[in-house]
Amino acid sequence: MIPRSNILAQLATILVALGLVHAVPPVRRFNQASGIQKPESTINHVTNTGTLLTSLEMAGYVTSLPFVTSTATSPFPKLKTPLPEAAPQVSQKVPLALTTSIHEIAVDPFKPVATGAAPSQFTTRNQHPVPRLNIQQQSSPxxxxxxxxxxxxGDQSFGSFVHPYGLTWSKGGGPMSSWGMAIDxxxxxxxxxxxxEKTLPGQPVQYIINPVGIQDLVLxxxxxxxxxxxxxxxxxxxxxxxxLSPSNVSNTASITFPMVQGMGFVTAVYKNLTPWIETGHAILSVTPKPFADKSIFKYSVALNNGNTWLVYxxxxxxxxxxFTLSSLGSITGPAGFSGVIQIAKISSDKSSEALYDASAGVYATSAxxxxxxxxxxxxxxxxxTKAGATCKPLTMWALPHHVKSLSNSGIKIYRNITLTTTTKGNATAVVGDAWTLVETNLPTSMGFAPWDPDSKMSNTNFPSSxxxxxxTAAISELSEDISAQSNLNSMYYSGKALAKFASIIYVAKDILKNDTLVTQGLTKLEKAFSLFSTNQQQFPLVYDNAWGGLVSSAGYINNALLADFGNTAYNDHHFHYSYFIYTAAVIGYLDPKWLNANKDWVNSLVRDASNPSKLDNVYPVFRMFDWYxxxxxxxxxxxxxxxxxxxSSSEDTNFAYALKMWGHVIGDSSMEARGNLMLSVLARSLQSYFLYEDDNDVMPPQFIGNKVSGILFENKIxxxxxxxxxLEYIQGIHMLPILPHSALIRTRKFVQEEWERFFAEGAVDxxxxxxxxxxxxLYANLALYDPATSYAFFSQPNFNASYLDGGASxxxxxxxxxxxxxxxxxxCSHV
Structure with a gap:
């Protein structure tokens, strides 16, 4: 029997192909209850035993299209007959610095947005469908x-990736049936x-997977x-x-692993235990080595796969x-051992050993x-923050985008000492207790209007025609029922609809300069938005006191954690909430009086996804964004x-853009600065790991021809x-929404290469x-490279409105x- 999820997916695909419904944005990562048949298209994992596993099987994922029959994916109304046309007015080409502040005085981008409790319209829930499994009590969210x-x-058996190492609790598995922490x-x-088998000569591979369960060493x-x-x-x-704590042993016996992103060593702090160092390979030799620091004992461990690890x-x-070799797969230490054991893999450049020696004994515990x-x-x-021999220099691993922006002050970069990461190219050894990373081209002049990163200008100087x-388009689209299109059972789709109308009304104000049209649209948009700001939507948000965040109440109904793309379980909050924050920025820009009644609600969305400060103890710091x-x-x-x-890398950047614009509108200079900084960091990282120009020097050459990552995991792409x-789904999900920030992230060179490879006449698709x-x-994205063709497409007579998705106008x-x-x-040259 074909799983219901596959039937829905196939039905939706057919309906989209026939043009009967709009193509919907992505269904992302969901954990499905056990017993549901998995789709055949899941991706294989390869274990060290040669067993094929699927990543979806390992995670319990299922791909499906929820809400196929709900209002959330119903077609939005087509363009109605235009109302009498307003008199056209020609706007001027102006630098956006006039509308977006440029802070000459240094600003701290990480000041708290607020520190108070969530606004009263959010009900508090003290229980969450996902239990807090074996988490020790802490005072912060x-x-x-x-x-x-x-x-x-889950069952705690999946791994975590600190890059370049991966750590997984063995939990009785692996060749040695170990209960320690495996390091790969x-x-x-x-x-x-x-x-x-499906790859033609010169064609890119579909995926890159890192095998799991290798167990190079187990502490x-x-x-x-x-x-x-x-x-x-x-x-x-x-x-x-x-x-890790054993049973039936003194409460003081344990192994603590301080895990910090980019850590130079894997460090284990033992208390009253007998160390075992195990491996999924075979140990060829364990060699004690002399060491200048007499408080540290050093060993070289050679494995039969050709790699050598150092143990301190x-x-x-x-x-x-x-430490002595007790079998081909294990090394034994003394009973009742307390102290620190560190391991590191010697890189292809043998000078890495001297680097490790200099930092042995010190380790990072936090940042x-x-x-x-x-x-x-x-x-x-x-x-x-360091522990151990804190007088020693700290060795850490930097990702490629770090190396390109690191200040040399106070650190030393060892460009010849590298280790591969799972999905981010080579990590480079850096010695120093603090890294300062510099961005010198923040998009401060970017506002709501179309913007160019080279000229730093907007262009609203259009001919009267x-x-x-x-x-004509704005009058027609603003005659539609905004509340009906946005009052949906999904925060994601509702936000997209609101943002669509916000951009239309902005155009009516600053490009068309039609105040009558602005008033007409803004009245309806503010009414539609109020349904959410008063928390009266179909599934109101609640403040989850268990994990500390604003989540959809939909997931509390029969533990339906898949509802609204998993919002209740903290999936996609930056995607969902970005559309509301952008909409609020436009409304506040056009109607400043509106801000007082709505600012706290919008700021709550900001704080949930992107609280920048530990002074705000209501939400965790940077839930979604990873500054490493x-x-x-x-x-x-x-x-x-x-x-x-x-x-969706583009929706990631949409959050940073919305943050920037909302901060500007409400006068929060720290938030605006943070949005600008995040956009610049995103441009750097995405152009390395997600969006590939032909000369990309980070990703494996056999993958670059895909031009985009598709889905980038910590362990596979x-x-x-x-x-x-x-193809349009895979490439397009990294395009939408097309807004002013798109030109910063998606370079003209990249867009040209992608278009000519996949979408130009005679290309693959x-x-x-x-x-x-x-x-x-696709054609809106083309405006980043060939705006004339893009404009010709959208300005054609009798334009087919089915070519607009629910978040586009x-x-x-x-x-x-x-x-x-x-x-x-x-x-004339393009902007």
Whole structure:
């Protein structure tokens, strides 16, 4: 029997192809109850035993299209007969610095938005469908979307990735049936690329997968067995403690693993246990090595896979632990050992051993984030808290986008010492207790209008004929029922609808300069928005006191955690809430009197997804955005074999853009600066890991031809989506929504290469064959490279409104293409 989820997915695909419904945005990561048949298209994992597992099987995922029969995916009304056309008015080309402040005085981008409780319209729920499994009590809200979440979700058997190492609780598994913490590091020659049988010469592979369950080394103890528990403590923005405790042993016996992103060593703090160091390979030799620091004992461990690992032991009582080879797969230490054991893999550059020697004994336990923004210059500093031999320099691993923006002050970058990461190219060794990363081209001049990153200008200087065409579209679209289109059972779709009308009304104000039309539209938009700001929508938001956040009440009904893309379990909050924040920014810009009654509600969405300060103890700090990786993780409280993931890079940037504009409108200079800084960091990281120009020097060459990542997990990359494998879905989900920030993230060179590879006439999948809302998305994106063709598409007579998805308007697409230079006379350059 075909699973119901597959039937729905196939039905939706057919309806979209026939143009009977709009193509819907992605269904992302969901954990389905056991017993549901998995789709055949899931991606294979390869274990060290050669067993094929699927990542969806490991995580219990299912791909489906929810709400197929609900109002959330019903077609939006088509364009109605235009009302009498307003008199066209020609706007002027002006620098957006006139509408967006540029702060000459240094601003702290990480000041709290607010510190009070959630507004009274949000009911508080003290219980959540996802239990807080073996998490030690802490005073601050718990993180939900960080790299270590697998350690407190499901059966705790999935791994976490600190990059370049991965850590997984063995839980009695693996070749040694160990109960310790397994450490993996995957080299490039161990990665799995595919599907090779479907790949033509010169064509890119679909996916890159890192094998799981390798167990290069396992830090364990003789006392660990079937009663062992895994607890977590100090859940922080960059770090966590994972604690293994045996049963029937003194309460003081444990192994604590301080896990910090980019940590130079895997560190284990032993208390009153007998160390066992195990492996899924075979140990060829264990060699004690002389060490200058007499408090530390060093060993070299050679494995039969050709790799060598270093082991550094710092006993609490200075006595040689005399680690000895007890079998081909294990090393034994002394009973009752207390102290620190650190391990590190020697890189291909053998000088890495001297680097490790210099830092042995010290390790990071957490990190603090600070920043500074002045005008178009910004920086953020990650400062690590150290433990152990704190007088020694700290070695950490930097990702490629870090290396390109690191200030050399106070650090040393060892560009020749690298280890591969799972999905982010090579990590580079950096020695220093704090990193300052610099961005010197913040998009401070970007406002609501079409914008160009090279000229730093907007362009609203349109011919009267263009103004007339945009006006016709705006009058028609603003005659529609905004409340009906936005009053849905999904925060995601509701937000998209509201944002669509916000952009139309903005165009009516600053481009058409039609105040009558603005008043007409704004009255309806504010009424539609009030349904949400008073929390009277179909599924009101609640403040979840268990995890600390604003979530949809839909998931509390029969534990339906898949409702609204998993919002209740903290999936996609930056995607969902970005549309509301952007809408509020436009309304506040047009009607400042509206702000007083709505500011706290909007700020609550900001705080949930992007609280910048520990002074705000109502929400965790930066739930979604990961300042180590330089982008967000959309995956919430669902266990997953490949850990966290991000699909729609463009909606990630949409949150940062909305943050910037909302901060500007309400006069919060810290928030505006933070949005500008996040946009610049996103541009840097996404252009390395998600959006690939042909000369990309980070990702494997056999994958770059895909041009976009598809879904980027911590442990794999797959050129697909959660809702289908059509090319326009895969590429398009990294395009929408097309707004002023799109030009910063998606370079003209990239868009040209992507278009010519996939969508130009004669390419693999010409855009002319793409139907539904995805066709409009492709042509709106084309305005970033060829605005004339984009404008011609949207301005054609009798334009087919089915080419607009539920979050797009003809008004905005016409204005955007024109503003990018789509109506420039022959011989004039684009903006």
């Amino acid at each position: 718990l993180q939900t979307n960080k790299f270590y979440a697998n350690f407190y979700l 590091h995957i080299d490039y020659n161990e990665k799995v690329y595919g599907p090779t 364990s103890a003789a006392e660990l067995g079937s009663g062992t528990t895994l607890q977590t403590s100090k859940l922080d923005t960059f770090s966590v403690n994972a604690i 032991a710092t006993p609490s009582i200075q006595q040689d632990p005399k 603090a984030l600070t920043g500074n923004v002045a005008s178009t210059n910004g920086s953020y500093t990650i400062t690590w 263009v103004i007339a065409k945009i006006s 990786h330089g982008h967000s993780w959309a995956h919430g409280l669902f266990p997953a074999g490949d850990s966290k993931d991000e699909e 797959d050129h697909t989506t959660y809702f289908g494998s059509a 010409p855009a002319s064959k793409v139907q539904g809302g995805w066709r409009g998305i 003809l008004t905005w697409y016409l204005a955007y293409a024109a503003g990018r230079g789509g109506t420039a006379p022959s011989g």
